[in-house]
Amino acid sequence: MSGTVEVTLPAVARTAAxxxxxxxxxxxxSRAIPERRVSVDPEELARLRDAARGAAANAHAPYSGFAVGxxxxxxxxxxxxxxxGTNVENASYGGTICAERTALxxxxSAGFRRLSVLAVSCARALHARLADRSPCGICRQFIAEFATDEPPSLVLIDSGEDGSLGEILDLERxxxxxxxLDR
Incomplete structure (x- = not known):
């Protein structure tokens, strides 16, 4: 990677109740996630974010109008x-597939099994709260199937804000x- 920078993913702690x-x-x-420092290439992140935005333009979302790339x-x-990948909706809603799962x-299918970085862009929700533009539950579980701990797989969620690449998370967060399943 050229021009990498270090990003600190903050610790998260919750006591048991x-x-x-x-x-x-x-x-x-209780849940304790330690602080983690990761190296990222901002140029690669920008390229992935832009590719996700471009993919969203090709989404097939005639029912919800919610295009995701x-x-x-x-x-x-x-x-x-x-x-x-794009989301591809179907009149039989169970036949719909999300953009994240399409890309993965x-x-x-090309033979790869270890996710490095995934960028997601929701065209209609770019300036919405994070929960309205982050991967759904089934996609999060699907991402987990390909995620690695070291180096950690990262997910970049497009915010649409000028001067921002987006929010970045590892799978733990x-x-x-x-x-x-034990393998």
Whole structure:
């Protein structure tokens, strides 16, 4: 990578909370995510964000009108090719596929298994709150299937703000409790 910069992902800490009920205890588990420093290439992030924006223009979203684009590079691709995807809606809503899964499916079909960076852009929600333009639950779990801990896979969420590349998260901050099968 040329021109990398270090980004600090802040620590996140939540203490456990216990509530006694007549039928038993309810526990909200504690969660501690340590601070993490990651190296990123701002030029690559900008290229992925722009590719995600371009992909969103090709989305097939006739029902919701919510066009989403995704672009990614895989850590195990020595060429660091950019794979793009759009959301493709279907009259049978269960047949709809999100942009993130479309891009990851393309990368996986090309033989890659380790996500480096994924950028997401929601054309209609660029200036909305983060929750309205970040990956949905099934996409977060799908991302977890390809995410790596070292180096950590990163997700860049386009904010649409001038002078901003977007918000950046690792999987721990995006999906703190992914479902995993022992492999």
């Amino acid at each position: 216990v509530t006694e009920t007549p039928l038993g205890r309810l526990t909200v588990p 995704a672009a990614l590079v895989m850590a195990d691709d020595p060429e660091r090719r950019v794979f793009v 499916t393309q990368a996986s 995006l999906l703190p409790y992914p479902f995993r």
